[in-house]
Structures are given as structure tokens and as C-alpha cells.
Amino acid sequence: MKIAFIGGGNMATALIAGLAGQLTGAGSLHVVDPNAEALERLAGQYGVSTAASIDVQVAGADVVVLAVKPQQMREVATVLKPQLGGQPLVLSIAAGIRIADLARWLGGYTRIVRAMPNTPALIAMGITGLVASAEVDPIQREAADQVMRAVGQTVWLDDESLIDPVTAVSGSGPAYVFYFLEAMQQAATEMGLDAEQGRKLSLATFTGAAQLAAQSGDPVDVLRQRVTSKGGTTHAAITSMEAAGVKEAIIEAMKAASARGRELGEELGKD
């Protein structure tokens, strides 16, 4: 499979890192980005071919991954439009941008899959929500799934509007986890542990608890109750979190992320 990336930033780098080791034979990765330094780094680390603007290699690709910021998508689509003669799959990972708007900017081109990956793709532990336009055939749908499966798990959606909730849960999700870890590490040092001890203890706790939740047949509230001895330390912590409204704040934050995705689509998809 020949895959061309338009945009070689944070998310594209995570996908390229995961994909680089998986392509065999005639498979190739090509990256277009105006930033020469970013291209040099990607070529050096992952052996990809590069270009500063959309070129003949993009025109010959089987899959064109659009990995620019949502605000840059319209301009990129306009430049890409004349290069779609080979009928590639256009795989957009931009938050908010709706298939219908992208199809319009591409001059009515509809072989589009919209995907929402996340940065753990960098270590092949990503998860991606996907939705295909009605015109995408099963072969290209499988191609999209294959690209994303190379960097983790995939979840297909029937309804495009659900990609905003997916963005709020798993697209932005790694940032919430890092934020929680930041708080745990800060608390650890404030209570007298050194930074390395705090980092090791909090990271292992997060990974261990997540693995336990994934492997256990029990729901997470039951697992939480098993840690919470009556009148003990965990009870003190959870009582403090409940009083501060932590759960409600997380739920509100995620709804804000989803609403921002929808708003981006409305704002940027006008006319």
C-alpha cells in the first residue's frame, strides 16, 4: 500500500512511527509538510520520502491521509482536488471536519473515510474511531481499517455525528490521562517522595489498574470498591474527590470536547 500523508505533525508522526515497521514489499510512506525540519526528522527516523508540497507521489498513492489542522483542511483539499485521478482513499483525521464539507472542497470526491486516532499509535497502542462515506467500497474500507489497525485497535461507527463523542473519549483522552498523572506526580512530590519515585509509582498504578479493568470481568465501580476499605485511606480520597465534584467535572469536560468538535465542523464547513 502506498500511503501519502499531508501534514507531518504530532498525530501524523505517531501514525508513521506505527506504520513504518509494518509496510513490506512495494509499500511506502510519503509525507508532505512545509516544515523542512519536520521532514528531515521523519525521513531520518522512519525512512519516509518527503516533499514540501503536494506532488506526483501523492497523486500515485492508494491512501492519502489528511493530517493537517482542521483550519488548514479547506486549503489543502483545494490543492489536492486535481490530484485524485487515481481514485485513492482519502482518510481524514481532522477533528470536526465533516465528510460532506470535505467532499465539496474536493470537487465532489466522495471516497472518504473520516478517522479519529490517538497518539498512543506511536507505540502501536492507539485506538481509532472510523466512519466511511456511503460511496467507499469494501476494499477501501478495509484499507482504512488496515492502516489504523497497524497502530492499534479500530471501532467503526454507522453515524458520522458519533465521531465527536469518539474525539472526546479517545482522541483527546490521552491528554486527560497525562493530566491525571501530572496531578498524581505533583501530589507525590508534595508529600515527600522524590520525582522518580512519584513517576514510577503513579505510572505503574495507572497501567496496572487499566490492565486489571481490561482483563477483569467486573465493572470498574466494583474494582474501585475493592480498593476502598471501610474507614480507610481510599475512602478519604474518594470522599474528597466527590466533594470537589471531580466526576462531574470530567463528564462536563468531555462534553465540552465533543461540542467543540461539532462547533469546529459548523464553523469551518460554512459555505
Ligand SMILES: NC(=O)C1=CN([C@@H]2O[C@H](COP(=O)(O)OP(=O)(O)OC[C@H]3O[C@@H](n4cnc5c(N)ncnc54)[C@H](OP(=O)(O)O)[C@@H]3O)[C@@H](O)[C@H]2O)C=CC1
Ligand atoms: N494530536 C492529536 O492527538 C490528534 C490530532 N488529530 C487531528 O490531526 C490533525 C493534525 O493534528 P496535529 O498533528 O496535532 O497538528 P500539528 O500542527 O502537529 O500537525 C499539522 C502539520 O501540518 C502542517 N501543514 C500546515 N499546512 C500544510 C499544508 N498546506 N500541507 C501540508 N502540511 C501542512 C503543519 O505545519 P505548520 O506547523 O508549519 O503549520 C504541521 O506540521 C488535526 O486535524 C487534529 O484534529 C486527531 C486525533 C488526535
Ligand SMILES: O=C(O)[C@@H]1CCC=N1
Ligand atoms: O485537540 C484536538 O483538537 C485534537 C483532536 C483530538 C486530539 N487532539
